[in-house]
Amino acid sequence: MHQLFRLVxxxxxxSRAGDLFSLDDSEIEDSLTEALEQIKIISSSSKRRTGRDLLNCLFQLPAQKIAEK
Structure with missing residues (x-):
């Protein structure tokens, strides 16, 4: 898995989640399946609040970047 996915x-x-959106698709394509599996684990974990916070952060960042333009 790409190092940024490991960190996030x-x-x-x-704090590094926004950096994922600056990567070229080719840099992360091989990591997507594993990253999605990790997201599934996080979102279904007993620490649901943490998983929900992480998912919210990941999916709100593109909207924030668009709004900043």
Missing amino acids: LGQKDL
Whole structure:
């Protein structure tokens, strides 16, 4: 899995989540299946609030970047 996915999903380093959107698709294509599996685990975990916060952060960042333009 790409190092940024490891930081954001594995270590829950949300401060780096925005950096994912600056990567070229080709840099992360091979990591998507594993990243999605990790997102499923996080979203269904007993620490649901943490998983929900992570998912909200990941999916709100593109909207924030568009709004900033």
